[in-house]
Amino acid sequence: MKRRDILTAAGVGLAATALAGCQKQTETACEQQSTGQTFNWKMVTSWPKNFPGVGVGAERFAKLVEEMSNGRLKIKVYAAGELVPALEVFDAVSRGTAEMGHGAPYYWKGKVPAAQFFCALPFGPNAQEMNAWLHKGGGIQLWEEVYKPFGVLPMACGATGVQTAGWFNKEINSVDDFKGLKMRTPGLGGEVLTRMGGTVVNMPAGEIFTALQTGAIDATEWIGPYNDLALGLHKAAKYYYTPGWQEPNVTFELDVNIKAWETLPADLQAIVRAAARDVNGDMLDDYNARNMEAMETLKKEGVDVRRLPDEVLAKLREVAAEVVDATAAADPVATKVWEQQKAYLQRLSDYAEVNERDIYNIRRS
Amino acid sequence: MKRRDILTAAGVGLAATALAGCQKQTETACEQQSTGQTFNWKMVTSWPKNFPGVGVGAERFAKLVEEMSNGRLKIKVYAAGELVPALEVFDAVSRGTAEMGHGAPYYWKGKVPAAQFFCALPFGPNAQEMNAWLHKGGGIQLWEEVYKPFGVLPMACGATGVQTAGWFNKEINSVDDFKGLKMRTPGLGGEVLTRMGGTVVNMPAGEIFTALQTGAIDATEWIGPYNDLALGLHKAAKYYYTPGWQEPNVTFELDVNIKAWETLPADLQAIVRAAARDVNGDMLDDYNARNMEAMETLKKEGVDVRRLPDEVLAKLREVAAEVVDATAAADPVATKVWEQQKAYLQRLSDYAEVNERDIYNIRRS
Numbered sequence: 001m002k003r004r005d006i007l008t009a010a011g012v013g014l015a016a017t018a019l020a021g022c023q024k025q026t027e028t029a030c031e032q033q034s035t036g037q038t039f040n041w042k043m044v045t046s047w048p049k050n051f052p053g054v055g056v057g058a059e060r061f062a063k064l065v066e067e068m069s070n071g072r073l074k075i076k077v078y079a080a081g082e083l084v085p086a087l088e089v090f091d092a093v094s095r096g097t098a099e100m101g102h103g104a105p106y107y108w109k110g111k112v113p114a115a116q117f118f119c120a121l122p123f124g125p126n127a128q129e130m131n132a133w134l135h136k137g138g139g140i141q142l143w144e145e146v147y148k149p150f151g152v153l154p155m156a157c158g159a160t161g162v163q164t165a166g167w168f169n170k171e172i173n174s175v176d177d178f179k180g181l182k183m184r185t186p187g188l189g190g191e192v193l194t195r196m197g198g199t200v201v202n203m204p205a206g207e208i209f210t211a212l213q214t215g216a217i218d219a220t221e222w223i224g225p226y227n228d229l230a231l232g233l234h235k236a237a238k239y240y241y242t243p244g245w246q247e248p249n250v251t252f253e254l255d256v257n258i259k260a261w262e263t264l265p266a267d268l269q270a271i272v273r274a275a276a277r278d279v280n281g282d283m284l285d286d287y288n289a290r291n292m293e294a295m296e297t298l299k300k301e302g303v304d305v306r307r308l309p310d311e312v313l314a315k316l317r318e319v320a321a322e323v324v325d326a327t328a329a330a331d332p333v334a335t336k337v338w339e340q341q342k343a344y345l346q347r348l349s350d351y352a353e354v355n356e357r358d359i360y361n362i363r364r365s
Numbered sequence: 366m367k368r369r370d371i372l373t374a375a376g377v378g379l380a381a382t383a384l385a386g387c388q389k390q391t392e393t394a395c396e397q398q399s400t401g402q403t404f405n406w407k408m409v410t411s412w413p414k415n416f417p418g419v420g421v422g423a424e425r426f427a428k429l430v431e432e433m434s435n436g437r438l439k440i441k442v443y444a445a446g447e448l449v450p451a452l453e454v455f456d457a458v459s460r461g462t463a464e465m466g467h468g469a470p471y472y473w474k475g476k477v478p479a480a481q482f483f484c485a486l487p488f489g490p491n492a493q494e495m496n497a498w499l500h501k502g503g504g505i506q507l508w509e510e511v512y513k514p515f516g517v518l519p520m521a522c523g524a525t526g527v528q529t530a531g532w533f534n535k536e537i538n539s540v541d542d543f544k545g546l547k548m549r550t551p552g553l554g555g556e557v558l559t560r561m562g563g564t565v566v567n568m569p570a571g572e573i574f575t576a577l578q579t580g581a582i583d584a585t586e587w588i589g590p591y592n593d594l595a596l597g598l599h600k601a602a603k604y605y606y607t608p609g610w611q612e613p614n615v616t617f618e619l620d621v622n623i624k625a626w627e628t629l630p631a632d633l634q635a636i637v638r639a640a641a642r643d644v645n646g647d648m649l650d651d652y653n654a655r656n657m658e659a660m661e662t663l664k665k666e667g668v669d670v671r672r673l674p675d676e677v678l679a680k681l682r683e684v685a686a687e688v689v690d691a692t693a694a695a696d697p698v699a700t701k702v703w704e705q706q707k708a709y710l711q712r713l714s715d716y717a718e719v720n721e722r723d724i725y726n727i728r729r730s
Contacts, residue, residue, distance in 0.1 A: 067635035068433060123728055126721065128493060128526075128653060135647060136654035161493075162720035224720075242719040245727060267435035274429055274639045281646040282500060288493060289501035292716040307719065313727045351657040352725060354607040354672065355527035355589075356491065360722035362610060362678045363488050363714065 039073045039264065044093070046086040046103035048205070049079040052230050053223070053290065054252055057158040057283035058102040061254065064275040073268050075100060086204075090115075093255040094150045101255035102157060106187050113331035114146045117338055118154070120250040122188050122320035127159040127249040127284050128356070129348045134251070137344045142337050153261050155276040157254035158283035161291070163244030164228070165308055166221030167212065167237035172308060175315045184208055184220040189246025191323045192316060205231065212236040221246060225294035226287060234298055240305045245316050252283070404438045404629065409458070411451040411468035413570070414444040417595050418588070418655065419617055422523040422648035423467040426619065429640040438633050440465060451569075455480075458620040459515040466620035467522060471552050478696035479511045482703055483519070485615040487553050487685035492524040492614040492649050493721070494713045499616070502709045507702050518626050520641040522619035523648035526656070528609030529593070530673055531586030532577065532602035537673060540680045549573055549585040554611025556688045557681060570596065577601040586611060590659035591652060599663055605670045610681055617648070 043062060047055035062075040078098070080086035089101035090108040105112075105119035118139065125133065133139040134156050143154045170181060179197035183190075190200040201217050211217045213236040220237075222228050224244065234240065254276045261269065299305060308316075328338035408427060412420035427440040443463070445451035454466035455473040470477075470484035483504065490498065498504040499521050508519045535546065544562035548555075555565040566582050576582045578601040585602075587593050589609065599605065619641045626634065664670060673681075693703035 064635065064639055068632055068639060070630075070632035126724055128649070131646065132650045132653035132657075135650040162724050164720070243723040243727065244720065245724075248724045248728075265435075267433055270429065270432035271636070271639075274433060274636075274643045277646055278639045278642040281496065281642055284493070285497045285500040288497035288713070291720075292497075292712055295716055295719075296712070305719065307723070310730065314730070317727065347657055347661070348653070349728065351660055353729070354660075354670065355529070355609065355656075357722075357725035357729070358608040358672070359491055359527050359610075359613045360717060360725055362608065362682065363613075364718070364722070365675065365679070 037265070038071065039268070041073065041075045041100055041260070042078060042083065042098040043075050043100035043102060044078045044083050044089050044098040045101065046080050046089050046107060051079075052227055053160065053283060053287050054102075054158055055079075056286065057252070057279045060282060061102070061157060061275050061279045064278055065271055068271045068275065069268055073264070073271065077102075090150070090152065090255060093257050094152050096151075096257050096259065099257050099260040103253060103255070104250055105154070105253050106250075109187075112146060112150070112333075113327065114334040114337045116188065116327065117334060117341055118143050118146075118156075118251060118253070120187065120247045121324055122192055122246045123317050124248055124324070125345050125348070127161045127251070129345060129352075130159065130249055130251050131156065131280070132348060133341060133344050137348075138340060139344075142340065146333055146337065147255075148258070151258045153256040153258050155254045155256070155273065156251050156280050157276040158252035158279050159287070160223055160247070160250045160252075161284050161287045162249065163224045163247040164221065165241035165244055165246070166219055167228070167233045168219040168239045168241055169212070169215070169237050170218050171239060172241060172312060174309070175312055177312075181219060182217045184211065184217050185246065187246070188320070188323055188327060189221065191327070192246065192319050195319050195323065196315070209233065209236050223250075224287065224291045225298055226290040229294040229298060234301060234303045238304060240298065240303050242305065242307050245308070245313060245320070254279075402437065402630070404633070406438065406440045406465055406625070407443060407448065407463040408440050408465035408467060409443045409448050409454050409463040410466065411445050411454050411472060416444075417592055418525065418648060418652050419467075419523055420444075421651065422617070422644045425647060426467070426522060426640050426644045429643055430636055433636045433640065434633055438629070438636065442467075455515070455517065455620060458622050459517050461516075461622050461624065464622050464625040468618060468620070469615055470519075470618050471615075474552075477511060477515070477698075478692070479699040479702045481553065481692065482699060482706055483508050483511075483521075483616060483618070485552065485612045486689055487557055487611045488682050489613055489689070490710050490713070492526045492616070494710060494717075495524065495614055495616050496521065496645070497713060498706060498709050502713075503705060504709075507705060511698055511702065512620075513623070516623045518621040518623050520619045520621070520638065521616050521645050522641040523617035523644050524652070525588055525612070525615045525617075526649050526652045527614065528589045528612040529586065530606035530609055530611070531584055532593070532598045533584040533604045533606055534577070534580070534602050535583050536604060537606060537677060539674070540677055542677075546584060547582045549576065549582050550611065552611070553685070553688055553692060554586065556692070557611065557684050560684050560688065561681070574598065574601050588615075589652065589656045590663055591655040594659040594663060599666060599668045603669060605663065605668050607670065607672050610673070610678060610685070619644075 045058050058077055062077050065073050065075055084092040087107050089103040092098045093101040105115040109116050147154045181198040182201055183193055183198055184201050184203055185193055186202055194200055208220050209232055212220055328334045410423050423442055427442050430438050430440055449457040452472050454468040457463045458466040470480040474481050512519045546563040547566055548558055548563055549566050549568055550558055551567055559565055573585050574597055577585055693699045
């Protein structure tokens with residue numbers, strides 16, 4: 001093993017290019033510039049290779065950091081399963097297997113129940129509200145506090161915006177239609193379904209299509225038209241229901257191992273933060289544009305797009321409120337987060353009555 | 366004048382700190398690293414010093430760039446009037462008086478009528494829709510094309526989100542109440558007011574309060590609760606009307622002189638782009654959080670917050686559509702932009718029916 005390989009293996013290497021112009025005797029002096037050190041980091045993700053939307057966003061993050069740092073911080077992106085499985089991203093960053101990770105906070109709810117509140121809540125915040133809470137309403141500070149014992153620094157790094165309610169092979173006309181419904185829907189939405197009399201079946205993305213086609217499940221939600229179209233779900237289900245009450249948004253996270261973070265000079269830390277913020281906005285723009293386009297495609301292909309009846313949505317909302325409160329109550333850290341977040345989101349929602357919501361309504365009335 | 370001063374005056378200096386570690390004979394080699402050159406740039410803005418929201422965003426942009434570049438690109442921010450007046454920011458960047466500028470695109474509508482379409486439209490896009498169009502729907506490409514003949518590269522760099530309809534000393538109960546109304550309201554909203562029989566009076570921010578108090582004007586719109594509270598407008602008007610139909614969002618722009626831009630190495634260009642994108646999101650988060658808080662404060666102080674009647678909003682929407690179409694038709698470049706933008710925004714709005722708008726509604730129904 002060459003010296004350079006050893007350093008790289010440790011996640012820190014010397015930038016051959018940056019030193020190329022310097023003569024032997026001044027190499028040390030040049031190295032001491034904050035610009036003289038190269039970091040080769042690994043980022044594990046929860047996404048398959050080239051996964052639309054969120055996977056593209058993770059790649060964009062790594063590319064931006066490399067460009068801005070002129071190659072001083074290189075991040076190799078690993079798809080789910082390449083280094084660690086999709087749901088072990090947080091653990092891998094926590095123990096230092098990788099310096100960085102990209103995933104959805106609620107994937108590690110088994111270890112960190114409070115993580116769900118930084119991610120998605122049924123009938124909860126949309127992307128804009130989640131961003132206001134995180135960045136200006138105390139959310140990020142709570143998130144950092146919650147992850148600190150695990151040695152992980154979180155940043156918001158992407159959002160899906162409003163999702164869809166999912167693909168169904170049974171019509172939903174009343175609350176009773178959820179009784180006995182076998183549906184693939186993880187997280188808090190799944191808990192709501194269970195309380196409505198349904199049966200939650202969980203499975204990885206690759207198995208959903210066949211399960212739906214063979215009738216092993218009656219319904220599934222995935223993300224939104226952009227990702228759903230890519231998975232071909234419209235070829236295995238009769239009805240596409242809206243709106244995505246279970247996830248008005250999912251916020252994704254960049255995880256950074258805190259010990260690794262502390263080895264970065266201030267300029268590289270600033271670059272990582274800005275790249276995460278760039279992707280946080282860019283991914284939402286991507287989803288908003290591509291979901292719209294994909295929905296048009298699905299309609300052209302004859303998909304039967306339906307809205308859940310008001311009566312059903314009202315019941316789902318009632319049950320969802322119970323589920324979210326109960327989830328928070330089951331964990332002291334989650335209780336603290338939800339207490340602050342719930343009050344703040346209520347204030348944002350009250351204000352939306354006279355601006356954001358009203359603008360949507362007056363343009364179409 | 367010393368050599369260093371001459372270089373600085375030209376906007377390009379050698380980074381003394383970056384070179385400190387290098388011995389005389391290798392100075393040239395170190396300089397040749399993309400990291401070896403320091404740029405001292407000026408950014409003129411349309412904002413008073415420490416102006417809440419948008420002014421804070423401009424300062425954030427400069428700070429981020431300096432941090433990320435480790436001081437290689439230093440941007441001195443000038444308030445409106447310090448180097449050039451508020452409305453001459455675009456001109457100053459175009460002729461190279463300053464390398465950068467920060468303002469609102471519609472401020473230069475006299476020179477570039479199409480600029481308005483990248484900024485704000487009555488009953489037009491909210492921040493989320495404007496961002497999707499700009500970054501994923503072809504908007505930015507059109508914007509760059511429109512500004513190129515002026516030697517200016519534009520980037521989206523901040524958004525207000527939904528504004529308010531403004532402060533009134535006369536009640537608005539019907540469309541007839543706009544007849545004879547003297548109101549400070551610039552831009553396309555002002556054109557709508559004129560067609561409704563009102564009289565548009567324009568004046569700088571510093572004169573609004575007195576004009577409202579003395580009755581020289583009957584009404585004014587400014588931005589939203591956050592900025593309006595800072596200006597004390599609630600102490601000079603009886604009614605605060607919502608929603609901000611005239612500006613569901615204002616997007617701000619970073620202007621870069623193209624010749625100056627081309628002197629930046631690729632890493633600094635990437636840093637500027639990411640900093641603009643960071644501010645684009647952060648400023649919206651800031652407005653969403655602070656507007657909500659300021660509205661609470663205004664209500665506590667007894668402000669009479671009212672919603673414009675549906676009948677009035679319907680008429681305003683009808684007239685606004687005429688105004689926007691006529692504005693586009695009056696300029697061939699604007700015609701091209703609006704043709705593409707109008708179709709795209711309609712598609713986004715159609716899709717919002719089954720997601721974003723519906724989520725706002727089902728949470729409160």
